[in-house]
Every structure is written in C-alpha cells, then in structure tokens.
Amino acid sequence: MTLPVHLYRYVLKAHIGPFLFSFVIITFILVMDIIFQIADLIIGKNLDLFIVLEVFVLNLAWIVAVSVPMSVLVATLMAFGRLSADNEVTAFKAGGVSFFQMVSPILVSGLLLGSCHLYFMDVILPEANYRARSLMNDIHRARPTLLFTEGIFMKDIPGYSILIDRVNPRNNEIYSITIYETENLRVPRLMTARSGEFHVNETGSRLDLMLYDGELLQQDEATGRYFKEIFERQRFSIRTTPSGVQRSVAGTRSDRELNIEMMRKKIDDWQREIDEVAVHLVPGPVPSEAKTDSVEAARAMAERTISLKQRQKNSYVVEIHKKYAISAACLVFVLIGAPLGVRLRRGTIGVSVGVSLCFFLLYWACLLGGEELADRDLFDPIWAMWAANIVIGVPGAVLVWGTGRDRI
Numbered sequence: 001m002t003l004p005v006h007l008y009r010y011v012l013k014a015h016i017g018p019f020l021f022s023f024v025i026i027t028f029i030l031v032m033d034i035i036f037q038i039a040d041l042i043i044g045k046n047l048d049l050f051i052v053l054e055v056f057v058l059n060l061a062w063i064v065a066v067s068v069p070m071s072v073l074v075a076t077l078m079a080f081g082r083l084s085a086d087n088e089v090t091a092f093k094a095g096g097v098s099f100f101q102m103v104s105p106i107l108v109s110g111l112l113l114g115s116c117h118l119y120f121m122d123v124i125l126p127e128a129n130y131r132a133r134s135l136m137n138d139i140h141r142a143r144p145t146l147l148f149t150e151g152i153f154m155k156d157i158p159g160y161s162i163l164i165d166r167v168n169p170r171n172n173e174i175y176s177i178t179i180y181e182t183e184n185l186r187v188p189r190l191m192t193a194r195s196g197e198f199h200v201n202e203t204g205s206r207l208d209l210m211l212y213d214g215e216l217l218q219q220d221e222a223t224g225r226y227f228k229e230i231f232e233r234q235r236f237s238i239r240t241t242p243s244g245v246q247r248s249v250a251g252t253r254s255d256r257e258l259n260i261e262m263m264r265k266k267i268d269d270w271q272r273e274i275d276e277v278a279v280h281l282v283p284g285p286v287p288s289e290a291k292t293d294s295v296e297a298a299r300a301m302a303e304r305t306i307s308l309k310q311r312q313k314n315s316y317v318v319e320i321h322k323k324y325a326i327s328a329a330c331l332v333f334v335l336i337g338a339p340l341g342v343r344l345r346r347g348t349i350g351v352s353v354g355v356s357l358c359f360f361l362l363y364w365a366c367l368l369g370g371e372e373l374a375d376r377d378l379f380d381p382i383w384a385m386w387a388a389n390i391v392i393g394v395p396g397a398v399l400v401w402g403t404g405r406d407r408i
Contacts, residue, residue, distance in 0.1 A: 007097065008105045014083060015106060019075035022353075026067040026074070034059050055135060061128035068117050069326060070360055072110060073333035077352040079106075080341030089342055099404040103338045107331065114330035121323040122259050130257035157207070157238055172198050177211060179236070190217040191236065209236040255319045263316045270313040277305045307377070314381045318374045321385035322367070329363065332389045335396030339403040363388045 038055055083089050083102075092102055154162045165176030179191040193214030198207060216229040255263065336359060344351065370384030 007092070011079075011083075011102055011105050012109065014079040015075050015109070018078040018352075019071050021349075022074035022078070023067055023071040026070050027063055030063045030067060031060070034063070051135070051139070055132065055139075058128045058132035058135065061125050061132075065117070065121055065125055065326065068113070069329040069333055070356065072113065072330050073337050073356045073359060074349075074352050076106065076334050076337030077341045077344070077355055078349065080338045081344055081352065084342045084345045099339075099342070099406075100400070103334070103400060106334050106338060110331040110334040114327045117330055118323060118327035121327055126253075126257050126259050130253055133257070160238060174198060174209075177209075177214070179209075191215075191234075192217075193234070207238040209238070210234075211236055255316055258316075258319075260320050260323065263320050267313050267316050270309045270316075274306050274309050274313070277302045277309070311375065311377055314374050314377055317381035318371050318385055321382050322371070325367070325385045325389055328389055329392075332393040332396060333359075335400055336392055337396075339396070339399035342403055343399075359392060363392055366391050 034056075038052070038059065080089070080103075083092075089099070089102070093099070150164060150166055152163070154160075154164075159182050161180040161182075163178040164174045167174050173195065174197065175195045177191075177193045177196050181189040181191065191211070191214060193211035195213065196209055196211040198209050211234045212232065214231055214234060216231065216234075217226060218229075219226050253262070258266070337356075340355065341352075344355070366388035367385070370379065370387045373379035374381040374384035
C-alpha cells in the first residue's frame with residue numbers, strides 16, 4: 001500500500017514547524033557565542049555599521065552549516081514523538097500504513113535537504129570564510145588598536161614596536177606597556193609604563209596613549225650619554241593610517257576556504273610530488289661505502305618529504321569528506337530520530353533537545369577524533385570522516401527496521 005498524498009503532506013507538515021523552531025533556537029544559541037567576540041573586536045572602534053553587519057553575516061555561515069543537521073534531529077524527535085504520544089502512529093498502522101511508509105517522506109526530505117546543505121558547504125561556506133578573513137585583515141589594518149594582543153610585540157605601525165601585557169577592550173585600558181620608538185630619530189627611545197589608556201580619533205589618523213607611572217630612556221645624540229625621565233602621567237600620540245576599511249584579498253586560501261574542486265586539484269598536485277620523491281626510495285644498485293652516507297641522507301630526506309606531503313594531502317581529503325559527511329547527517333539523523341521519537345513517546349522540546357544533544361555530542365566527538373587521527377596519518381581519512389555517520393546511522397537503521405516490524 002502506498003502512502004496517500006494527504007498523509008504524505010500531513011507527516012511533512014508535522015516536521016516543518018519543529019524544524020524551523022529548532023533551527024531558530026539553535027542558531028540563536030550559537031550566535032551568542034560569536035556576538036561577544038565580534039563586540040570585543042569591533043564595537044566602539046568607530047567602524048561603519050554596514051561593516052559590522054557584514055562581519056556578523058559572514059561569520060553566520062558556519063553556524064548555519066552546523067545548526068541545520070542539529071535541527072533535523074530535533075525536529076524528527078519532536079514530530080514522531082508527538083505523533084506517537086497522540087496515538088497517531090497507532091492509527092496509521094491500524095489503517096494499513098507501515099512505519100516504513102510514514103518515515104519515507106522524511107527520508108526523502110532529509111536527502112533533498114542534505115543535497116542543498118552540501119551545496120552550501122561546498123560553494124557558499126568557503127567563500128564566506130575567505131571573505132570574513134579578508135575583511136578582518138582589512139579592519140586590522142584600518143584600526144591598529146585592534147591588533148593590541150597581550151604579550152606580543154605589535155610592529156604594524158611604522159617606526160614603533162609596542163608590547164602590552166594586558167588589554168581591557170571594554171574601557172580601552174592597557175597595562176604594563178613597553179614602546180620602542182625609532183621614527184625620525186637617530187637613536188631609538190624606550191618608554192615603559194605601568195598602565196594607560198588608548199583612544200583612536202574619529203578619522204583613525206592618530207592613536208593617543210595616556211600613560212601612567214612610567215619612565216623614558218633615551219640617549220643624548222651629542223654626548224652619547226643615556227638619561228632617564230620618570231613621569232606619573234604622560235600623553236603619547238602616534239600617527240596611524242587614516243580610518244576606513246580598504247578592501248583587499250587575503251591571499252592564499254586555507255583548506256576551509258576552498259571548494260571541493262579546488263581541493264581535489266591540490267591533492268593531485270601533492271600526489272604528483274609524492275610520486276616524484278618516492279623515486280629516491282626505490283632500491284637500486286648497492287653503493288660504495290663512500291656514497292652510503294649520502295644515499296641514506298637522501299632517503300631520510302625523501303621519507304620526511306613524503307610524510308609531510310601525505311599529511312597535507314590527508315588534511316584536504318578530510319575536509320572534502322567532512323563536507324559530504326556533515327551533509328549526509330541530515331539523512332542519518334532522520335534514521336535515528338524517527339524510531340527514537342516513536343519509542344520515547346515525548347514530543348516536548350526539552351526531551352527532544354536533550355536527546356539530540358547527546359547524539360550530536362557523540363557525532364561531533366567521532367568527527368573531530370577522526371579528523372585528528374587522519375591529520376596525523378594514523379587512520380584512513382575517508383573512514384575517519386564517515387565513522388560518525390556509521391556510528392549513528394547503523395543503530396538508526398536497525399531501530400527503523402525494528403520499529404517497522406512492531407505490531408500495533
């Protein structure tokens with residue numbers, strides 16, 4: 001017996017609401033994690049509102065990539081849990097509609113959603129990651145104060161090398177400052193301070209530092225003698241690049257900024273390099289003792305090169321199959337969610353989110369663990385990325401089969 005069209009629509013309709021609801025909630029939770037990071041970097045730096053919104057939207061791409069499969073699992077648990085709690089699953093079976101027929105439209109929908117998700121992962125997400133990195137680089141160049149990183153010398157402002165021990169971006173306070181000044185001076189100056197405050201003017205052409213409890217060490221150009229000046233409060237200004245984000249490209253793309261076709265070309269290039277180097281490992285005529293050391297050194301170098309290239313190749317193979325695997329999770333989560341929803345007989349958001357979280361943590365742990373093993377060349381990259389889907393999908397398929405064979 002085939003599933004009537006109106007029942008097909010009814011089962012789909014039972015999933016649409018929970019899917020949209022869970023997608024909004026999950027996306028909102030994940031967004032809160034990046035809101036504060038973006039705020040600490042950008043808000044209060046006199047950047048254009050559209051630049052801030054662009055940074056947010058570009059960073060939203062990876063959140064959507066993660067929240068879609070999670071929403072599928074939550075929606076499937078909620079929908080089938082409600083159908084079971086309202087005895088509608090029993091009514092379907094009494095009418096001659098099997099569980100396999102009930103879950104079939106959701107499997108088809110999961111397959112279609114997974115295909116769209118793969119397009120998003122392959123085309124939209126890499127470009128968003130690349131543009132986000134390019135934009136952040138442009139913002140850093142336009143606003144030197146954004147480069148104040150604790151414990152690292154900042155050399156982006158010509159003529160100055162600045163070290164800051166601690167930065168409080170909420171109120172622009174800085175602590176334990178060391179400034180080497182070489183601009184327009186034959187002899188560099190060294191200035192240190194216990195604390196201070198920084199401010200960038202509206203045009204971004206000047207960085208003002210108010211330093212407290214510090215000292216200035218400088219060499220007299222005429223006598224060559226050093227003198228030290230101790231101050232309680234000292235204003236220090238640095239001319240910087242005028243504000244305004246100058247758009248540019250970030251240069252070489254990382255693996256998460258490439259689509260599948262680009263990565264396959266990289267893999268082919270590395271494989272050719274591996275094949276060329278592997279020639280040195282082919283056994284040949286026994287060399288004389290004088291050449292033994294040089295031959296062994298060449299073999300050792302070839303082995304190290306092959307190992308390095310293989311790891312680079314594995315990282316790209318991992319990234320390719322990660323895209324496929326995460327998109328396939330839209331189908332795998334239907335397999336585990338539908339029978340669990342029927343057996344739990346709970347359609348509430350709390351139960352669905354709780355169960356979904358457990359499975360998604362298991363899925364993500366398998367995915368990240370497999371990626372780490374594959375990157376170290378300890379496990380086949382393809383199996384490493386598909387292991388999470390196998391761990392979740394096989395028990396799900398068994399549960400679907402068992403639930404379908406249950407009697408009324």
